[in-house]
Every structure is written in C-alpha cells, then in structure tokens.
Amino acid sequence: MSEIHLRNLDLNLLRVFTALLEEQSATRAGARLGLTQSAVSHALGRLRAALGDELFVRGPAGLQASARALEMSQPVRAALKLLEEAVAPARFDPATTERVFNVTASAYACSVVMPGVVRRLLEEAPGAKLHLLAPTSNLAEDLDRGWLDMVIGGFDHVAGRFSHTPLFEDTGVWVIRAGHPALAGPISDEVLAKLPRLLISSPDAPRPDRRGVDLQRIANWSESYALGGVTLREVEGPISVPDPYSALVMVGETDVAALMPRRLAMLAEEAGRVVVIDSTGEAPPFTVGAVVRSGESGAVEWLLKVICDVAGAL
C-alpha cells in the first residue's frame, strides 16, 4: 500500500515536514512558510495519511517528532537542500563541487592528457568525480542527452550544435621493439617498408555508411601514411589491433612495426621495450580536440579549460 503512495506523494508536503521539524509548532511552521496554522495542520494530516505514521505528536514542548519522522529527517533535509541548490543558478565552484563528469576518450587521448587532468582535479576539485568512458557508437546522442559531457579525440566533422576545441596536434611514428634486428643498421624508409606492419584500427572505422553524422571521428588517419611510396591503404592485409596496449604488447613480443601517435609512442618508449623511429617519410599531422555541447557553461566549461591547460603544456 505504501508503495503506491510514494509515487503520488505531494513533494510540497515535505517542505512543511522540515518546517515542522525545526519549529516544533504548526503555528510557527506556518508563519515561516507563509501559511496559516490550519493549512499546516491539514498538510500534516495528508502527510500522515500518505505515510501511515503520526510523524508528530503533541507534547509539552510542542509537536514532537516521532521515530519515523526523525528517521526521515536526515535524507529529506539533504534532498531539499540539494533541490534548492540545483534550481538556483548555481555558480560552479570546483573546490566544493561533487559533480560527476562523464568523458569519452580513446585510450590514446586518455594516456596522453588525462594523467595531468586527474592531477589538477584532485587538487582543485577534490569532490568531483571523473568517469572516463570508452567511445560508444553514437556519441552525438550521448552528448545530447547529457549522458556524456565531453568527447576527446580526432574529428573530421562536428555538427553546429557542438563546439570543438583543439587541444594538440600529433603525427604518427613507427615503433619497433628494442633489440629488433633492424636496429643493427640505419633505419631507412626502405628498411621499414620491408617489415611486417601493424596498425591500430579506429573503433568505428568499418562503418563508412553513416551519412550526415553529427560527430565524425577521424577515420583511419594512419591509412594515408606512406612508406616507400606506397600508402598503407594500399598495402594488403596489414595486421591490426583495436587498441594501443594490444599494439604495444604485439610490438614488444614480435618483430612487427607499429604506426601510432608520437606522444603515445614516447610514453611507451619511456616504459621500455620499444623504440621510436623518426620516419623520414611524410607524416601528416592530425588534431586532437574536445567536443562539448555548444553554450556549455559552469562545470563543463571549467573542465574544458583545465584540459586545455594540460594539453597546452604537453
């Protein structure tokens, strides 16, 4: 029976409830709310009927809260406070926010900029939460519906209702394992061209049929890279893996050469086991940017600024 009442409960009654908790008097609670004592009493009556509890009983010191009422008081108070703040045009304050940020970033973008972002967040917004999510198949809708606050990556096309902020540029470089036989001599494009090659496939590459898409990730930027006069697109069946970590393991364990963004390669080189090769061939740069809803302000605007700062210092 109580289950039914919950949905239909007049939430405004809870405001009367908190006033009664604090004033311990229908008369004073009414005065605070701009109502008469009678109105408060009726409201209390409705609340009693809805919850099946006396909630307040007359006592020497006024209306005494029942056990059930006290049980409710903490969460009800907290909830109403939340609502008041939510409805107010709330100036965003990083120091006190408990906002949850939902951001999609590829493993690449994640590795490169996020450590710095997390460091800033822990310092300036200790209460904030950052959920990093793997790219989904329809980022535009996820942004529209508020499930995502930001998408970081390389984009070919961004619809007008989103705003795109460039973060940094990068190019592709080749990586082979430390101790690779080819390292015995100088590495020319010709030598590289003879190695078995591996590339990291974009997650949504195999779907070129989406026309008029709102948010289009850069499709296989690596394909335009040339080696010995032949672009990768034209190479038959290169090995491909879906993410950089698989790629690094593969490169570390075998003699394949992998093409990957320079900054990612540098991180891997620092960790050992692989060597970055400064290709002499053409290396068209691509831009990594952040996409948010247009007109975003407050929390997301702040996060964007933080990410820009961090990316700018790369």
Next chain:
Amino acid sequence: MSEIHLRNLDLNLLRVFTALLEEQSATRAGARLGLTQSAVSHALGRLRAALGDELFVRGPAGLQASARALEMSQPVRAALKLLEEAVAPARFDPATTERVFNVTASAYACSVVMPGVVRRLLEEAPGAKLHLLAPTSNLAEDLDRGWLDMVIGGFDHVAGRFSHTPLFEDTGVWVIRAGHPALAGPISDEVLAKLPRLLISSPDAPRPDRRGVDLQRIANWSESYALGGVTLREVEGPISVPDPYSALVMVGETDVAALMPRRLAMLAEEAGRVVVIDSTGEAPPFTVGAVVRSGESGAVEWLLKVICDVAGAL
C-alpha cells in the same frame, strides 16, 4: 527575481522535469506520470516561467534538454532519489547506509568503548559517519529533537520516554605517577590518605537545582569513595580537573593521586607514566549505559547493538 521563485517553486514540477529528461517526450513523460501530454506541457510551461529557461527545446529527436536543464539534472535526480528512499519504510542496511550518528559520550566512555565501535563501524558500515560530541547541558531536549541519537554515560535517572541499556560496570581506582616516592614501600590506605588528591569533576556537577530533570547524570560518584575512613566529600578542597586527560597529565607531572574509573586507569597505565593502585578500601561500582529514544528502530537500534557487543567484550 529568481530568489523569490525558489521558495515558492512547486516541487512536483521537478518530478515532471526528470520524466522529461528521460523520455524526451511530453507524451511519454505524461504516460509515465499518469498525465496527458497537455498537462505535461502546461507543467513544463510553469517550470519555464519559474526558472526563466526554456529547459527543453523541440528537436528532431524529441524534446532536447537545454544546458541549464542538464546542469540541473544530476542534483535533481539525486535529490528525488533521496526523497523516495527517505519516504519508503527503508530497511536499514549498515553496508550501504550513509547515515550520520550523533552520539554524546564523556571522554571516559569515549576512550573505553569507542575504539572498538569505530573498528566495527569501519568494517560493517563504511559509509556511516559517527559524530562524537561532548555532553551538552540539556541532553534530553537534544535527544527529543533528533539532534542526538544516543547518550553514553552513567545515569541516576532516565525519563520513561527514553530507554536505557546498561553497557558495563566499573569502579574507581587510584592512580599515581610511575616513580612516585610512595611506591618505595607498600601502599596502604593510610599512605594513600596522606597524598594530595585530585578528582575528575563531572561536567554538570555544580547544578543540583534542576528538579524533574529527564536525564540525570551520575553526580560525582567519586565523592562517596572513602580513604582512611573519610569520604572524599568531606575532604577539604581536593584538586579537581574537568577531564581525564588533564588529570593524567597532572598525575604524570606531580605527586598527586587521582581517582578515576578502572578501565580508564588501565588504558593510562598501558601508555606508561602512571601506576594503578588496587585500593583495599570500599569501591562502590557504577554502571555506564546508553540512552536512546524509546521505540527506536533501524539505524540507532543497530548502533546500540554494536555498542553493546563491544561493551560486552570489555
């Protein structure tokens, strides 16, 4: 202008708001809420007027949330969820609760039972908060109004609307500093009786004029202790301090002997610097108990059980 609207805002509109966020359609939101499309539209209109924002704009995929609406969505959702849970007869679950417990305990009770309680709490109710508060002057009212959940201490009288649970018994013992000259020989009551004495005064001792009090702490239990045939009450001007820590410092630094509860003395002895003396004189025991509102169930009942467990193992 918006300030005025906040107080008078119909909270039920926020329920429509969340339905719209999730359904992106006035028709579907209405169906979920048991309303017609028109009713939802009107409600949305009222909300728009109150908040001064479009909140939702018509788009290809239905009603798209505005930046402001998305900004509000997190806290509003969280608040409504809190309310639903608060109003439900919520079975208390230690593992998930975020309940704040407000407990008053003397430094003595605090030192003796609370370490064990905190250990249990961290393990079984990691989300709970425990606020330990120094005794106030009107514990009964604080309990009545829900500002306090429990009072731990020794009580002479407890009003019927509260329930008292005995936790453990204790007696007083004498404590002197390690290296005290009196330790050279055997310690008899006669030797003790000659030492300058210090006692810990109850915080509300000097107010015997409260008649018909609802919750009466044990007043100066130490006064009934006798040494060499003379009770402490009759001794002229013994040194007194308001709390056990001051007492221990005093005992450690000077040659005074202090009377304090045995368990407290044992803790101090373990920490060094002081020695407990097993008095041969009369040592009337007193009972430490926990007082809560009668009819308490759920969270407080659970906490009481935990404290009983811990006290039982002392």
Next chain:
DNA sequence: GCATATCATGAGCGAAATTCATCTCCGTAA
C-alpha cells in the same frame, strides 16, 4: 478547575491544474 495556547476538524470558497479541442511547427514522402 478555569484560562490559555495550540492542534484538529469541517464547510465553503477560490485558485490552480487537468482535460479536451485546436492550432502550429517540423520532418518526411510523394
């Protein structure tokens, strides 16, 4: 035991929310 203060209750009224019907806007397809 009476006086006072305060909450509960009932009837009537008024405002506000719902409904119904209609209009408007946008996207799609012919």
Next chain:
DNA sequence: TTACGGAGATGAATTTCGCTCATGATATGC
C-alpha cells in the same frame, strides 16, 4: 513543392485540491 502525420503549444472549460475561517478538542499552567 505540397500534402500528410506526429508531437508540442495554446486556450477555455471544468474539476479538483488546498487554503482560510470558524469552531471543537486537548493539554498545560496557575
């Protein structure tokens, strides 16, 4: 381009719901 269909906005009528006023009930204090 036009016609159609779906979905939200709008307006007016109606009903519902909550407020006020007046009164009754109850406990407290002198």
